[in-house]
Amino acid sequence: MKRRPHPAAAATVAALALLLAACGGSEDDSNEDEKITGANSAKPSPSPSETGAARPEIKLPDDAKNVFEDWGSSDPEKDAVLQDSAQMIDSIDDAIFRGTAETKALDFYLVGAARQNATDYIKGYLDEGHAWAGTTRFTVREVSQRDDGATVVIYCSDESDSYITDAKTGKPIKNSSGGSSANVLYNTRYEMNKLGVWQMTDGVSERGAKQCES
Incomplete structure (x- = not known):
């Protein structure tokens, strides 16, 4: 669908690589290109990660679904990031249907440049009087844990x-x-806050990426 990509600056493949490099080296370079695998069946948003933080309510209408396919790994730490990443994606669409870019869920899952990009993205829908319907499918390509404590998720x-x-x-x-x-390729960066929530801090995207065609 010719929706605007979720909040991440549009980028070339080179820019995607630069963001990954800027995030710092991985904890284990030999596993940097590890592919994430999981159940083959499609499923709705995973449950948010198990932390003490009270999670804001996120709700999409029945005719609009985000489906997360193979959205998991054998690593509990990476799974926690993926769970919060899925909630971040849903929080943006939740805001579109609520008709406001000021929601608790957005502030909970996005900070910095990512939060500003989310605001601009949502306002683009609201200013034009648009929403969306149907099913958007998300698939993880790679999860890399960085030396500085951040995690990069490519999907x-x-x-x-x-x-x-x-x-x-x-x-x-x-x-x-x-x-x-x-098809849109996303390269996104997450950092854990004091509440144990993985928040998106920045990201780039490329529509029509060949990596997402298979």
Whole structure:
């Protein structure tokens, strides 16, 4: 679907690599390119990571679904990041349907540049009177733990089964369905806060990335 990519600056493949390098070296360079595998069946958002923090409510309408496929690993620490990453993605769409860029969930899961990008992204929908419907699928490509304590998550989204709608009427907006530009590659950075929540701090994206076609 020709939605705006989730809040991450648009980038070339080179810029994606630069962000990964800027995040610092991995704890184990031999595992830096480890691919994340999990159950083959599609599933809705994973449960948020087990921390003492009270989680804000996130809710999407029945006709709009984010499905996270193979969204897990055999590493509990990486799984905790992935769980909060999925909640971050849902929090952005939750804000679109609430009609405001000022929600507790956004402040809970995003900080810094990522939070500002989320605000701009959501306002883009609201200013045009748009929402969306259908199913967007997300698949993890790589999770890398960095020497500075941050974690980088690289993932793809497939928007071919979702589409832009008029927020008031719910009717599809003409020519908003996917096609060759329906796949988006994301390179995102997360840092754990004092409450044990993995918050997105920055990221870049590339629509039409070949890495997301398979």
